[in-house]
Amino acid sequence: MSAFSVRDAPFGQFCRLVLGPLVFLYPDEKAGFQYEAPEETPVEVPTPQANSSSTDTDADVEKAEPVSSLGQSKPGYQTVSWYGETDPENLQMWSLAKNIITFSQICLLTFSVYCGSAIITSAQPTFVEVFSVNVQESSLALSMYVLGYGIGPLFFSPLSEIPAVGRNIPYFVSFTLFIIITAVTSRVSNFAGLVVLRLIQGLLGGPVLATGGASAADILSFPKIPYETNADFILLNRAKRLRKSTGNENLRSDSEIKQGNIHFMSLLGGYLTTPFLVTMRDPSIAFINVYTGLIYGIFYSYFESFPIVYTQIHGFSMGIMGAIFLLLLRAGRYLALVKLHYEPYTYQNGIGSPEHRLLPAVFAALIAPCGILIFAWTSRDWINWVVPTIGIVLYMSCVFVITMCIFIYLPISYPRYAASLFAANSFLRSAVACAAIHFSQPLFTNLGIGKGCSVLAGLTWACFVGILVLWKYGDKLRARSTFAQVY
Incomplete structure (x- = not known):
């Protein structure tokens, strides 16, 4: 089994939790990795109508989110995505x-x-x-x-x-x-x-x-099916690592941008x-x-x-x-x-x-x-x-x-x-x-x-x-x- 597979298993994640980024490294943690930041693009701020209620499901689903946008995303974020079409972390x-x-x-x-x-x-x-x-x-x-x-x-x-x-x-x-x-x-x-x-x-x-x-x-x-679901989890963690390594706090995954500053308990509900x-x-x-x-x-x-x-x-x-x-x-x-x-x-x-x-x-x-x-x-x-x-x-x-x-x-x-x-x-x-x-x-x-x-x-x-x-x-x-x- 490759180190890639072990790293993503609970055992690998536990080792990383204890030892930090010393074992089972991600590509962006290896020496010599250069991150090419995408151009900053303004993020559309949700309208007041979309934020008017925490249970406004119609507004939620239009953005493909099962919860309402209680917070507003700031413009100028850089979206973290896959490293090309052959990115091995892409599901x-x-x-x-x-x-x-x-x-x-x-x-x-x-x-x-x-x-x-x-x-x-x-x-x-x-x-x-x-x-x-x-x-x-x-x-x-x-x-x-x-x-x-x-x-x-x-x-x-x-x-x-x-x-x-x-x-x-x-x-x-x-x-x-x-x-x-x-x-x-x-x-x-x-x-x-x-x-x-x-x-x-x-x-x-x-x-x-x-x-x-x-x-x-x-x-x-x-x-020809658009794959969605939990590639979000991989990209969210990638964005966290890149913010830490580059010092650029504007790097965000797509899910972070969409959810803005929604409180986790509201998101959970x-x-x-x-x-x-x-x-x-x-x-x-x-x-x-x-x-x-x-x-x-x-x-x-x-x-x-x-x-x-x-x-x-x-x-x-x-x-x-x-x-x-x-x-x-x-x-x-x-x-x-x-x-x-x-x-x-x-x-x-x-x-x-x-x-x-x-x-x-x-x-x-x-x-x-x-x-x-x-x-x-x-x-x-x-x-x-x-x-x-x-x-x-x-x-x-x-x-x-x-x-x-x-x-x-x-x-x-x-x-x-x-x-x-x-x-x-x-x-x-x-x-x-x-x-x-x-x-x-x-x-x-x-x-x-x-x-x-x-x-x-x-x-x-x-x-x-x-x-x-x-x-x-x-x-x-x-x-x-x-x-x-x-x-």
Whole structure:
């Protein structure tokens, strides 16, 4: 791993904090570096109308900032930018090796958090026996964790969009605390304490689920998309170093100039409210969040039928039944569509309308209920277990395509607010999933597998109408938004 990669990791930043600029030097700290100052250009002073209110979101978003301009920037600043098109600190210029290392770490963190939710399900019968709770109460160990990883990103992910904070600090702080709480949870001896700690565990593990998508949008180049987000953090720190080395106090990053003399607490409050403001004021985002919440709730409810079908009807052990979840890997065939069709299309024609990315989801949403119905009405002891499993493969593949299309649509349409949007989306999805964990078991107990899954299939077909509306009229919904990127 290069010194460049180590320097930007928490270890490298800690070494620099302790030892100062003696180790892992930046290019502008090395001997012989000459900074070529750009020409001074006057900075437009915000009008009184733009500063009239600390909650004037319309004025904010016109400047691509999620908070209002409470302070005024002074004219004559020199903007610090990249050192040319091949600047190695530019996120879009990172080497393939660094992209792979960074993205792999994000995937590993995400995998760990999701494992933390599902890994406890096999212990629920033990909770019933040891803690003398009923089945619904034992499910709290799972549902509170799921709810927690929906709430956590609302606080940590918007912080990652503040240029002075960046992505690494929320990652490092939240996941370090997650590891500590996980160790504490393993030693708890009462059920109430377990449920509370599981909620906190989810709160601390959740930020990576939302911020990870924003980090991917930062580092993975997308043809002809203006890259934004947290290059601001790199340039802000570069401006600080250059002011120190050159003595020129007029050197400022673009984010410093835009934010002027806004107090940090006002800035913090603005960023923390961004997930709610965008969701409430943007019809397409509100629509997407409700839609994905419904999809996620159906998804979790569907899983609750697996033990009934494979252990009670077909006599599988819990271990063998768990292998059914490996069918999710087949959904990865969607990546072939991305590689063979969308990537060449984008390089040749540009990004086009973001709604173009939703077309596979339209077909997937139409087919997904068929998979549920196949599973529902072939789950009989006289029908081979392979037949309902085919329905699972069909449904899982379709849901994977739907979610991937939506998660691509969000950062393309709203690149500046990617982390906040994923945080709001994660919260609604997790809240619905938390409820689904508790209502799905009574659903299948009272209606049976056939009728219970048919209810889920009907809701899934309603979701098809939703994604069709978004594909057909998404551009009109975005046109009413003050947040969306215009293409």
